[in-house]
Amino acid sequence: MTNAAERSLSQVWDVIIVGTGMGGATVGYALAQKKLSVLFLEKGGIVATGQNENTVNTPASRIQNGWWPQPFSQTNPEGRHKQIYAAIGCGFGGSSMHYAAALERMPATDFDALQTTHQLVPCWPISYKDFSPYYEAAEKLYGINNADDSYHLRLSEWDQALITTMRSAGLKPEQLNIGMKYDKECTECISKICHRGCKADSHTTCLKKALQLNNCFLLDFCDVEKLEADQHEVKLIHATYQGQSIKLRGNIVVLSAGALHSPQLLLKSANAYWPNGLANASNQVGRNLMFHGYEIYAIWAPKRFNKIGLQKKSISIRDFYLYAGCRLGYIQSMGLSAGPGDIAIFIKNRLRYSGIHHELLLSIIAKIPSYLIARFLGEASIFAALIEDDPNPDNQIKLNVKEPNGATFSYTITDDLRERANTLYRTFIKYIGK
Numbered sequence: 001m002t003n004a005a006e007r008s009l010s011q012v013w014d015v016i017i018v019g020t021g022m023g024g025a026t027v028g029y030a031l032a033q034k035k036l037s038v039l040f041l042e043k044g045g046i047v048a049t050g051q052n053e054n055t056v057n058t059p060a061s062r063i064q065n066g067w068w069p070q071p072f073s074q075t076n077p078e079g080r081h082k083q084i085y086a087a088i089g090c091g092f093g094g095s096s097m098h099y100a101a102a103l104e105r106m107p108a109t110d111f112d113a114l115q116t117t118h119q120l121v122p123c124w125p126i127s128y129k130d131f132s133p134y135y136e137a138a139e140k141l142y143g144i145n146n147a148d149d150s151y152h153l154r155l156s157e158w159d160q161a162l163i164t165t166m167r168s169a170g171l172k173p174e175q176l177n178i179g180m181k182y183d184k185e186c187t188e189c190i191s192k193i194c195h196r197g198c199k200a201d202s203h204t205t206c207l208k209k210a211l212q213l214n215n216c217f218l219l220d221f222c223d224v225e226k227l228e229a230d231q232h233e234v235k236l237i238h239a240t241y242q243g244q245s246i247k248l249r250g251n252i253v254v255l256s257a258g259a260l261h262s263p264q265l266l267l268k269s270a271n272a273y274w275p276n277g278l279a280n281a282s283n284q285v286g287r288n289l290m291f292h293g294y295e296i297y298a299i300w301a302p303k304r305f306n307k308i309g310l311q312k313k314s315i316s317i318r319d320f321y322l323y324a325g326c327r328l329g330y331i332q333s334m335g336l337s338a339g340p341g342d343i344a345i346f347i348k349n350r351l352r353y354s355g356i357h358h359e360l361l362l363s364i365i366a367k368i369p370s371y372l373i374a375r376f377l378g379e380a381s382i383f384a385a386l387i388e389d390d391p392n393p394d395n396q397i398k399l400n401v402k403e404p405n406g407a408t409f410s411y412t413i414t415d416d417l418r419e420r421a422n423t424l425y426r427t428f429i430k431y432i433g434k
């Protein structure tokens with residue numbers, strides 16, 4: 001252990017932050033700028049730039065590629081288990097090192113009460129207006145600029161024709177807000193770690209800058225095991241740092257270990273004061289787990305162009321987020337054309353989730369369909385429809401020491417979610433198909 005690391009163990013920090021993803025690195029940088037002493041704890045380390053596909057499946061190679069090392073087990077309603085490698089980053093920047101950098105605001109209506117098919121979800125205790133200044137600060141930090149001159153660089157001739165068609169059909173396509181410094185060489189590092197530093201991930205944007213301040217320090221390869229607390233506050237953090245058990249003290253502890261691991265750590269930290277898990281008097285910790293439904297649309301330009309050029313993440317269609325009293329979702333361009341390479345990656349990922357992990361077999365299975373699909377799709381461009389799921393207390397994370405990751409999660413895709421996905425598709429087609 002270095003001298004600096006040893007000193008970090010004896011110091012009482014103003015703030016200790018668990019996780020250096022978008023949440024942890026951003027809040028840590030903001031607090032460090034306010035002159036507070038900040039210690040970051042991160043399970044992974046710095047990850048080399050480049051293509052870091054979520055395909056490797058040994059813990060060491062996964063950490064090296066910036067992915068969470070262990071598979072997570074999903075329990076379906078019939079009680080069967082399926083192990084999956086979730087697309088969760090682990091290392092400096094967390095999941096944001098791999099992310100696609102589309103940084104959209106949630107609409108103001110998301111802060112209001114919501115009547116779903118099952119329940120009335122109460123409104124947030126704060127309003128969109130309260131949140132607005134923080135959105136503005138985060139957008140500034142992550143390089144989102146609505147009067148962005150680079151937007152026209154992103155818009156191919158094809159995109160422009162598509163926007164014109166959408167507008168004449170009554171839609172209001174808008175600029176997709178992307179945390180990227182576009183210049184002529186930017187190829188958009190989607191699912192990759194950007195080697196030019198132009199993608200605004202939380203490592204480049206916040207962590208690196210925080211660590212240049214002399215009031216910040218980071219312990220990498222530090223796995224936080226438990227938060228020791230009385231009824232009022234966290235007293236100690238127990239962790240394993242480079243194979244050694246350590247204890248750390250901070251006046252404030254920020255838990256930003258991601259949507260699966262933050263609740264898991266709280267549940268693991270149960271004690272006599274908190275028998276159901278830390279901060280879990282309500283029995284809500286780990287419940288209402290939400291993903292978003294995800295569908296892929298292929299869209300052709302209204303008239304053929306010789307070349308559609310490099311597709312960029314450019315267009316956002318928000319017309320159907322709330323539509324006829326129903327919450328549907330966003331549609332946004334993915335920055336992909338329908339070439340055989342991209343289609344093969346998509347097919348392989350789907351197959352991996354269904355349990356096939358043999359790389360050669362995956363390549364063989366994906367090869368012919370990807371060429372056929374690419375031929376069929378021609379010069380289509382790929383859009384993603386993101387459909388909002390609703391909270392459901394049975395979609396939940398539960399501890400299970402027998403599992404490689406120490407927990408399982410359950411998640412049911414409801415008929416309502418399927419129906420809203422179909423409605424979004426049908427409604428969009430009604431406009432765009434004209």
Ligand SMILES: Cc1cc2nc3c(=O)[nH]c(=O)nc-3n(C[C@H](O)[C@H](O)[C@H](O)COP(=O)(O)OP(=O)(O)OC[C@H]3O[C@@H](n4cnc5c(N)ncnc54)[C@H](O)[C@@H]3O)c2cc1C
Nearest residue numbers: 019021022023043090091094095099100101102224257258
């Ligand atoms: C391929 C991909 C594309 C995406 N594209 C987009 C997009 O375009 N737009 C968008 O808004 N979102 C996108 N996302 C999602 C987005 O990246 C995440 O929602 C966001 O980064 C989550 O931030 P977080 O800080 O909550 O958690 P994370 O980024 O998951 O960070 C948690 C960190 O905590 C660390 N950690 C966890 N447990 C411990 C522990 N016990 N001890 C120490 N450290 C721990 C982890 O190693 C990790 O580094 C994408 C994600 C992926 C994987």
